[in-house]
Amino acid sequence: MARARPRPSPGPSSPWRRRIVRTLQVLFGLAALALTALVIAVYVARSQLPDFDTLKSSPNGQMIRVHAADGTVIFSQGPSYGRWLSYDSIPQAMRDATVSVEDKRFRSHLGVDPIGIARSVQVRMQRGRWVQGGSTITQQLARNVFLTNQKKFGRKFREWILALAMERKFTKDQILELYLNKVYYGGGAYGIDAASRLFFGHGADHLSLAESAVIAGLVKAPSNYSPTADAAAAVGRAGVVLQAMQDAGAITAAQAAAADPQGLQLKPPPKQNSVRYFTDWALPQLDTLIDEQDRPLDVYTTLDLGMQTAADAAIRANTPASAQGALISLDRDGAVRAMVGGKDYVTSIYNRATQAVRQPGSSFKLFVYLAALEAGKRPEDIEVDEPVTIDGWSPRNDSRHNSGPVTLRTAFAYSLNTVAAKLGQEVGFPTVADMARRFGITTPVNTHPSMVLGTSDVRLIDMTRAFASVGQTGVAVTPYGINRVEADGEVIYTHQTDRSHVLVAPNVAAEMIDLLQTAVNTGTGRAAQIGRPVAGKTGTTSSGKDGWFLGFSSGLTTGVWIGRDDARPVPGLHGGTAPARTFAAFMGPATRGRPIEQFQTAVTLPDDALANEEEAYFGEPDNTAGVSVGGGVDADGNPLPERVPPSASDQGAGPPTDGSDPLGDLIEKTTRDEQSPPADRRRDDPARALPRNGSSDPQPEERPNQ
Known part of the structure; x- marks a missing residue:
């Protein structure tokens, strides 16, 4: 028998094939x-x-109660829940709107949507940033109930696990019911019933199609699409929701067209006073003061309700109709006693006391004179008020007058720009900038020569802090608004005031106070008098775009700013008019219960040469374009012919020959009983107190010497 031929053995497999396997x-x-x-x-x-029942009964979010200085609760922050609606009680339109715009495959996925994730990754690669999150309704619910919004992969992975677990434990209807009753819709409202009552004034069980579209559109960005904050954005977002519903087959094109979100009537917003400006500023500081994230908090603040009411009334009464106003008042230790960020918080939540940056005008001269005094200057030292040019810049006094030799006290009281420029040049403009930063100016300060007239943008709170530090004899004052915090009755934070940071020597601060009180008693800030010693300074920027007054009395420092948000001129606005009057309207009642405190130095009168010409320094139109013997400049900076002022044959000579005695009147006005202010410290004709229109002045810094 023939032997079978043996089968050949297979050859060795290739290495790459083995590696693949x-x-x-x-x-x-x-x-x-x-x-x-x-x-x-x-x-x-x-x-x-x-x-499921436990999740229904457990609200998420930390409750915070804010107290005024007297313990009164002024604001509550935390989750606001309406009535819990069962799935069957939620309008079909609300359910469809949410699913259509947030998770159109909600009924088919297992809790995580791979298609949605792939789409979000594709968009990320195309646009270079995350635009779509790919989160399902179940993932959003898991994040809102159990996690945070921290954008890290670990949190996202836990979110996926929880979403898959929730889909295994609850039905789709239960998940949607939990979501619609717990998701955040803005304005402190959690759940559709709270949102419906907040925005439309009725329960969510009566939501129309248009209202459902508006509320469903809020989830993506509650602050951006809130109908009370931006109606146009809310309507536009509602249109996106309606289109998504139409694409999903939840509604017809005719139903989408008939919904008309623009015709919705919103619930009138509740009247809110200005304490919200303060709480909006103070509460974010909790993140740096405490670590407590869960227990309910009681936050006890420095706000004085009486002072806050007076501040609100003063701003409303003295701010021109076309303008906005802001006020902040600090106690001697930095405690914020009043804060108003605008005329109406409901209309505008923008806090002009802490957020707005505007040019301070001549109020910035505080730092110029502080630098000069620290360098050895004294209030009695003589400087010549004369035309000056520094690096091609030629500042002018608002009066277009130059008065020759004057003391620093006089120059400050009447806010002479030329003298401030010369002082800045003498001590060095970087030195002035350093002084501003030393006293708490946190915004950039330029070192151009015109900076001495306040061309660098500043915040009102920073300027007020600087004046408060001067008032405390040069010791740094740091504004604060929270005294202590309690969690379930346990004190977990108490404010400690630091009085160890000395900014300038006490004698320098005392000399600065000397100048500041002269400016109020006899200079540009006379409208700020309140019948007790006041030290302060006015500030006005080019064409009346900004008006400032900052000052202190009886341990209370108050800063006032008035202007338009769009930085357009406000007719007749000067630091010595509306801002100074606002200061007086507030400080009068605010200091009523405080003892009268005298300053270290008595009031010293400025030079009589300017007292005789005081109208020129308070905006009296001067059609003759004349000035005192020292000569002057016209609107273009050209020298004017010399002329003798009508009240004297030479500079600083005695009283006029017509029998009047302006200097005597000034002395009498200054030395009268401080507790009994005159009935009217302003001119009979308020229009005469307004400086001339400076629109032809090409200088960027400021028009008035205020």
Whole structure:
């Protein structure tokens, strides 16, 4: 029998084929392990999830109650919940709107939508940033109830696990019911019933299609699409929701067209006083003061309700109709006693006391004179008020007058720009900038020569802080608004005031106070008098765009700013008019219960040469374009012919020959009983107190010497 030929043995397999097989085996093994781990994690999470009734009864979010200085609750912050609506009680339009715009595959996915994730990754690669999150309704619910909004992969992975676990434990209807009753819709409202009552004034069980579209559109960005904050954005977003509903087949094109979100009537917003400006500023500071994130908090603040009411009334009464106003008042230790960021918080939540940056005008001269005094100057030292040019810049006094030799006290009282420029040049403009930063100016300060007239933008709170530090004899004052914080009755934070930071020597601060009180008693700030010693300074910028007054009395420092948000001129606005009057209207009642405190130095009168010409320094039109013997400049900076002022034959000579005695009147006005202010410290004709229109003045810094 023939022997069978042996079969040839297969040749050795190629190395790359073996590597591929092994790699696939490893990958399949890892995938199996990962899938097993995922299943285990999901079912472990499922076993630890609260039941449906527990989730219904557990509100999320930290409650915060804010108290005024006297303990009165002035604001509550935290979740606001309406009535819980069962799935069947939620209007079909609201359910469809939410699913259509937030998660159109809600009914088909397992809690995580791979298609949505892939789409978000694709958009990320196309646009270079995350535009779509790919989160399902279940993921959003898991994040809102159990997690935070921290954007890290670890948090996202836990979100996936929880979403998959929730889908294993609850039905789709239960998940949607939880979501619609717990998701945040803005304005402190959690759940559709709270949102419906907040925006439309009725319960969510009566939501129309248009109202449902508006509320469903809020989830993506509650602050951006809030109908009370931006009606146009809310309407536009509602249109997106209606289109999504139409694309999903939830409504017809005719129903979408008939919804008309623009015709919705919003619930009138509740009247809110200006304390919200203060709470909006103070509460974010909790993040740096305490670590407590869960227990309810009681925050006890420095706000004095009586002073706050007076501040609000003063701003409303003295701010021109076309303008906005802001006021902040600090106690001697930096405690914020009043803060008004605008005329109406409901209309505008923008806090002009802490957020707005505007040019301070001549109020910035505080730092010029502080630098000069620290360099050895004294209030009695003589400087010549004369035309001056520094690096091509030629400042002019608002009066277009130059008065020759004057003391620093006189120059400050009447806010002479030429003298401030010469002082800045003498001490160095970087030195002035350093002084401003030393006293708490946090915005950039330029070192151009015109900076001495306040061309660098500043914040009102920073300027007020600087004046308060001068009032405290040069010791730094730091504004604060929170005295202590309690969590469930336990004190977890108490404010400690630091009085160790000395900014300038006490004698320098005392000399600065000397100048400041002269400016109020006899200079540009006379409208700020309140019948007790006041030290302060006015400020007005080019064409009356900004008006400032900052000053202190009886341990209370108050800063006032008035202007338009669009920086357009306000007719007749000067630091010595509306801002100074606002200061007086507030400080009168604010200091009523405080003892009268005298300053270290008595009031010293400025030079009589300017007292005789005081109208020129308070805006009296001067059609003759004349000035005192020292000569002057016209609107273009050209020298004017010399002329003798009508009240004297030479500079600083005695009283006029017509029998009047302006200097005597000034002395009498200054030395009268401080507790009994005259009935009217202003001119009979208020229009005469307004400086001339400076629109032809090309200088960027400021027009009035105020």
